[in-house]
Amino acid sequence: MIEHARLIAAKDLKIEWSSRVLTAQVIPFGVLVLVLFGFGIPPDRRVLASEGGASRSLLEQASPGLFWLAVLFSLLLALNRSFAVEAADGNLDALRLAGFDPAGVFLGKSGAIVCELLVLELVVGTGAFLLYGPPLHDALQLCAVVVTTTLAMSFAGTLYGALGAGLRLRDTLVPLLVLPVLAPVLLAATRATESALFGPSSEGWAWVGFLGAFALLYLGAGILSFGSLLEES
Amino acid sequence: MSKPVVRLRGVVSLIGRFPALAGADFAVSEGEVVLLQGPNGAGKSTLLRVCAGLASVHNGTGEVFGFDLTTRSGQREVRRRVGLLSHATALYDELTVEDNVRFWAAAANADVGAADAAMDRLGVGGRLRSIRVAGLSAGQRRRTSLAVLVARRPMLWLLDEPHAGLDAEGRDLIDELVHQAVGQGATAIVASHELDRVDSLATRTVHVVGGQAMEVRGPGQAGAG
Numbered sequence: 001m002i003e004h005a006r007l008i009a010a011k012d013l014k015i016e017w018s019s020r021v022l023t024a025q026v027i028p029f030g031v032l033v034l035v036l037f038g039f040g041i042p043p044d045r046r047v048l049a050s051e052g053g054a055s056r057s058l059l060e061q062a063s064p065g066l067f068w069l070a071v072l073f074s075l076l077l078a079l080n081r082s083f084a085v086e087a088a089d090g091n092l093d094a095l096r097l098a099g100f101d102p103a104g105v106f107l108g109k110s111g112a113i114v115c116e117l118l119v120l121e122l123v124v125g126t127g128a129f130l131l132y133g134p135p136l137h138d139a140l141q142l143c144a145v146v147v148t149t150t151l152a153m154s155f156a157g158t159l160y161g162a163l164g165a166g167l168r169l170r171d172t173l174v175p176l177l178v179l180p181v182l183a184p185v186l187l188a189a190t191r192a193t194e195s196a197l198f199g200p201s202s203e204g205w206a207w208v209g210f211l212g213a214f215a216l217l218y219l220g221a222g223i224l225s226f227g228s229l230l231e232e233s
Numbered sequence: 234m235s236k237p238v239v240r241l242r243g244v245v246s247l248i249g250r251f252p253a254l255a256g257a258d259f260a261v262s263e264g265e266v267v268l269l270q271g272p273n274g275a276g277k278s279t280l281l282r283v284c285a286g287l288a289s290v291h292n293g294t295g296e297v298f299g300f301d302l303t304t305r306s307g308q309r310e311v312r313r314r315v316g317l318l319s320h321a322t323a324l325y326d327e328l329t330v331e332d333n334v335r336f337w338a339a340a341a342n343a344d345v346g347a348a349d350a351a352m353d354r355l356g357v358g359g360r361l362r363s364i365r366v367a368g369l370s371a372g373q374r375r376r377t378s379l380a381v382l383v384a385r386r387p388m389l390w391l392l393d394e395p396h397a398g399l400d401a402e403g404r405d406l407i408d409e410l411v412h413q414a415v416g417q418g419a420t421a422i423v424a425s426h427e428l429d430r431v432d433s434l435a436t437r438t439v440h441v442v443g444g445q446a447m448e449v450r451g452p453g454q455a456g457a458g
Contacts, residue, residue, distance in 0.1 A: 011336050018327040018365070090321025093287055098340035099313040231305065
């Protein structure tokens with residue numbers, strides 16, 4: 001299973017590196033979303049912070065949610081891309097014929113998406129700090145939020161992405177399936193990031209725990225059900 | 234007596250609601266090269282996909298290498314042992330010839346040497362190996378697909394119009410590859426309209442009409458009737 005996962009992940013990353021879709025389309029899209037959000041929220045509007053009474057700009061306060069929304073929209077592009085290459089020219093049949101362990105295919109495809117999202121988050125996150133200027137209260141917690149959210153989004157996204165893999169309606173069906181499922185992840189990631197940026201940290205760790213549990217749930221579901229999904233797609 | 238490789242009895246296989254195979258009886262023994270002949274839409278490609286464990290058997294019974302085609306576990310076992318060359322090339326456009334052949338070879342536990350030898354044999358080694366598949370001609374893509382098949386060394390070769398899109402040299406090479414594989418113990422089923430070419434290769438011809446394997450004739454008679 002691990003060897004098959006490694007093969008699939010290496011193949012997907014090689015395709016991304018070769019086609020430059022991540023660097024030429026997905027990352028610019030994420031940055032653009034971030035910039036447009038910035039235009040939509042007045043930078044001089046201030047809100048009262050819950051702790052200490054200090055005020056923050058609305059843009060600062062909203063930055064965690066805007067960042068994760070930008071990542072979520074970019075994830076949809078990455079997912080469509082990941083399964084479009086399999087749907088083309090009989091590749092899904094070839095994957096079935098090659099005798100791949102379905103769990104290995106799931107781990108490999110989600111592993112490649114994790115790598116792509118981490119690169120995206122590094123760029124978009126840097127952009128968010130530069131554009132919105134939020135403080136950083138707990139860097140370790142922020143890293144934990146990024147890792148668990150990325151895993152949760154990738155595992156759930158890969159599972160639902162496979163559902164639409166062989167369908168003509170894939171481009172519209174996958175967002176319809178994925179967005180409602182990832183709504184709790186978006187909420188938890190936003191709250192956890194707020195804690196990591198503005199404090200206090202204690203509440204944030206509970207959200208990190210939720211995100212970790214979500215990721216584990218979809219990891220298990222993917223390993224168990226990906227074979228059936230590949231057969232039906 | 235040769236061992237049975239494929240045994241289908243009354244097999245019905247549906248594409249949507251359409252019965253692409255409607256009660257097909259079909260048997261192939263080890264070492265045979267069977268030519269599937271028939272008009273477009275007769276069910277030849279579906280018959281090959283059923284034998285590959287890719288298309289479902291909705292009714293009837295089917296076995297390949299003794300594995301039951303009506304069960305998912307049986308289909309998975311069959312898939313590891315067969316190689317299918319279909320109309321689709323099953324290659325990743327963004328990867329090079331070398332990346333594609335090595336990826337599919339590694340998936341089948343074939344070593345790098347086998348992949349390299351297959352590329353050289355099919356004429357897609359040398360400078361072509363580092364070219365992206367998207368930049369290849371149709372014939373070169375076909376040769377790359379064949380290189381994948383050769384590197385995998387399947388026990389059952391399932392070839393759907395294998396000569397399509399190839400030049401004369403490529404067509405001769407396919408015949409040679411099938412001949413060689415069968416000589417090494419493999420079995421082949423070839424669906425083709427190029428009767429003059431495949432007839433000399435086939436040990437037996439099966440006529441597929443209306444989703445049924447209707448007629449069985451001996452070698453050298455494919456063009457008759």
